Amino acid sequence: MWKKVDDYSLNFHNQPRRAAVxxxxxxxxxxxxxxxxxxxLHALGDLLRAEPNVWYHxxxxxxxxxxxxxSEEDLD
Known part of the structure; x- marks a missing residue:
């Protein structure tokens, strides 16, 4: 199901080296x-910062x- 993204945080963990949104x-x-x-992480951060409407399935x-x-089908 698609849900609109209201807010986000970009996270980089040094030990162990990993990233998450x-x-x-x-x-x-x-x-x-x-x-x-x-x-x-960089590409997703750019997308989230630049686009007014981002959706997550x-x-x-x-x-x-x-x-x-x-409708649900519009983003499939």
Whole structure:
């Protein structure tokens, strides 16, 4: 199910070296995208900063920038 991203934090942990994006979704739930490379963290950070509408798929873990969907199928 697609949920709009309301807020986020980018996290880099030095020991062990790993990166993650923590998301706060519009229904108050949270999601984490774990085990990212520094390049992936950078790209996702750019997307989250630049795009006004970002959506997260709670089952697949997908992240997309898209205007508000009319239905679930619009972002599949």
């Amino acid at each position: 923590h998301l706060k979704l519009d229904d108050g739930t949270k999601a984490v995208m774990h085990h990212l490379t520094i390049q992936e 709670t089952l697949r873990g997908d992240l997309v920038a898209h205007s508000a969907p009319d």
